[in-house]
Amino acid sequence: MKYETLNPERHDLFKVAELVYDVDYRTFDMLFKSKDSAVKAIAKDLPKRGIGDYFKVIFDDDGKIIGMLMIYTSEVSHKFYLKSPRLFIVDILDHFVLADIEEDDLYLAEIAIDSELRGQGIGRKVICDVINYAKSKNYKRVTIDADFRNHGAKRLYEKIGFRQFNKKRVKIGNFERGMTNMELIL
DSSP, X not given: OEEEEOOTTTSOHHHHHXXXXXXXXXXXXXXXXXXXXXXXXXXXXGGGGOOOTTEEEEEOXXXXXXXXXXXXXXXXXXXXXXXXXXXXXXXXXXXXXXXXXXXXXXXXXXXXXXXXXXXXXXXXXXXXXXXXXXXXXXXXXXXXXXXXXXXXXXXXXXXXXXXXXXXXXXXXXXXXXXXXXXXXXX
């Protein structure tokens, strides 16, 4: 497995956008008419993000994209910028439910593994790689979020050693989004 910083000129933006969509498909489905329109909007937005080291594309040994992850710290956190109104709404909803980043935190904001490869231990390996990276850089804590409805992710994070430290939710009409904020003290 190999990690590369996202390069919009070199990487398949539609494949990466599909992975971003998978992380939060319920919210994207609420805001867009279809998966295709959401993926197109995400792909169009990716080059505008001011991509830095925080956005990684994961490749298998044959050079095929198998996943993505986004990592933030207190020094490099999510930035708001001009984007489509629907994607901006996703950012606003995220603001209310995602873990707060404190000094000496490494926040694993998003992780997605290709749906055809899930259940093979790749997600666990990626998370363990992130934890080892955090230790090597002397971070004190790794944080991650598990959607209230994603019991499998929460169980995986708990097996790795993460523990819940907070719960956040936002409800607008019939739409509800909630996260279990989890931490691993290093």
